[in-house]
Amino acid sequence: MTEPDSAAAAALDAGDEAGDERRDFLLIATSVIGATGTALALWPFIDTMNPSADVLALASTEIDLLPIEEGQSITIVWRGKPVFVRRRTAAEIEEARATSLDALPDPETDEARAEKPEWLILVGICTHLGCIPLGQKSGDPRGEFGGWFCPCHGSHYDTSGRIRKGPAPENLARPPYAFLDETTLKIG
Amino acid sequence: MSQPTWKNPIVAWIDYRLPIFTFTHHELVDYPTPRNLNYWWNFGSLAGVVLVIMIVTGIYLAMHYTPHTDYAFASVERIMRDVNYGWLIRYLHMNGGSIFFAVVYIHLLRGLYYGSYKAPREILWIIGVLIIFCMMATSFMGYVLPWGQMSFWAATVITNLFSAVPLVGEEIVNWLWGGFSVANPTLNRFYALHFLLPFVIFALVFLHLWALHVHKSNNPLGVEMSGDADSIPFHPYYTIKDTFGLGVLLVVYFGFTFFAPNVLGEPDNYIEANPLVTPSHIVPEWYLTPFYAVLRAITFDIWFIPAKLIGVVAMFASIGVLFFLPWLDTSPVRSATFRPVYKQFFWLFVIDCVVLWYVGANPPEGWFIPLGQFATAYYFFFLVILIPLIGFFERPRAVPDSIASAVTAGADPHREQS
């Protein structure tokens, strides 16, 4: 920095040493407290941009599973994303479990992906570039492995939602979920 | 003033190409400031800090606010109830408006008392008056955004003022509204302009400071600085004094924000706007009531001009007249310290402003009407008649030769008590 040059500023340096030390201490203490206060004051501003209470209140969803029949899929919206809930048939479960891990680009057992074999719960977003795969409705193409097919770039998922063919790097993700009782599923 | 030499090579490199460090040093560190400024001189920098707080809180509110008549009220309440610290940001913004006006009004009265508008600071003064105009427009439009009853009816009443314009009044009002009443298009444009105007104010503040730094601060003696003995560097003397002043202001500001956030507001604004029900008393926020009092003081036609038009003109003139103050004042002396007659009438003017504030906050009935008319008359009488006349007839007291001589002689009644 520069040398203080005005007469008044020079007078600042002319004080006795004890006075200087006292002023330095006060200056440093005040600056530290002031800077701390300013830093703390930033937090409310940053925090306003975090999810608000009304958004968090919708962060989990409860679903009644009773009306879903075997072989049927439903799509629900959870945190602004589609979630696929499929009640799998015995054949679909069998097929998923029989698949060898060597055949999978992203090896994962079906047991690890479905807490209850009958219920497969997945985030319905293709892990390639974020499109929504087809396969939820009865007339949809389900790809070569009977699960889901992403029309954007041709990714094929199997009956466990695992990527089998196409550009997607990973299996369809699983949202956090829990079965509250036999027929109630809580996602989130 | 010396040219600083920068020892840090990075600073020196930047400064050689873009001299921001030299500029800051000249304008904020070395900047020569009269050594005798009293605490009334704190309010300029305080206003600057409050403007920044208003802009920052405003931007964060804008992230959560919905400018639609169906959602505006609920979105503000969502900010109050569900957004993290939303209540804090909202109350800071709401009370910040009042604090901003309080600080700026004191700043204005300080200039009026010490003759800060006189040559060569006329443009500095005029920019200041422009800033107040912009602040009023901004605060008015901001007040409409929560879409409460007072928001809606304030918007209705104030926009209707323009219907007083001869011949094209109705067209102007419809243009302001974007329709045939205050409605969604009005709310939308008010939101856009409320967002824009603070940045216009910011630019005006920059010009205000530029003009200030050409001829430097006026001071309680009203004598220009001459020589080193009259001045002290801005830093550290006024940086610390302004920062201390800010601390005091924050105590007041936070006192309102945390413990009485609604005491300056109107309960009616917590009722959602209803175009079919007018509240029984429509009152502007406290900082605009003096002008509202001037508007309502004109209850009579003059010649063929309708009262309504005169009222509107008088209201705008009550600020507009300040533009001409540098040329209305004929006194050779700046500071009221040496103007025994002006000083008396100045304090009467301050009381008059308080009276107008009180009248404007009350319904126009009974003795409030003549009181408002009398106060309005004095308001203009002081600015337009008394100020030029006093300059001619008053015999000012002896003005000291320099700031330094007054300070050493102890003749300065406003000297720091330290």
Add this chain to the structure above:
Amino acid sequence: MVGRILGAAVAAVIAVTTANAAEAPRAPGQEWSFDGIFGTYDRNALRRGLTVYTSVCGACHSLDLVAYRHLGAVGYTEDEIKAIAAEFEVEDGPDEDGEMFSRAALPADAFAAPFPNEQAARAANSGTYPPDLSLITKARKHGADYLYAMLIEYRDEAPDGFELLDGMYYNEYFPGRQIAMPPPLFEDGVKYADGTKATVAQMAWDVTTFLAWAAEPEMEERKRLGIKVLIFVLVLTAMLYALKRQIWSRLH
């Protein structure tokens, strides 16, 4: 034409308000638990107040800005909130057939409104609209005192010479002194879970506390933070003052 109406509106508004002879008096000040800089909402009164709101006020007055989940901030557990919400039906939809359907309310829902819209509310209340109560104590001067006084000060007969309109009730503290709302509170009108005797004054007190919370749910957090912030700023300001004096002492 429009110009004339505008002109009249401005004239009416600028010349506003004839002296209102029926102006209500200031309600007597009460000592509320939420007054003062350390004030908090009395949790027991608040719980009882919720009972009064849901079983009395809620029959006509909505509480649009308050959600059941908000009750969590004043000590209701998640299960309690679910149970309270489940007592009410809200409209949802449209479903796959395009029909709106009603379902039990969830914690994330706003308090279920008694009427679907203002017109329905007016139709059911001989033309008057029972206002939403979410902000009622903030939307009136001295809101809590006013609300309490208004609830307990119903009179059976208007004073002599007071012209009471048909279907109106005399109330000292209501602006205009006549109110369309019939006296809402009766001795033992609700049954409190905590066994407190439900007198009219007790119910009025409790529901006022509840509605004060509904209007300013942030108040406790605001005051708590405010005390910390003010102490901090006061200390900092005192230090700044000492520093200012030291720096300036060099000049004299």
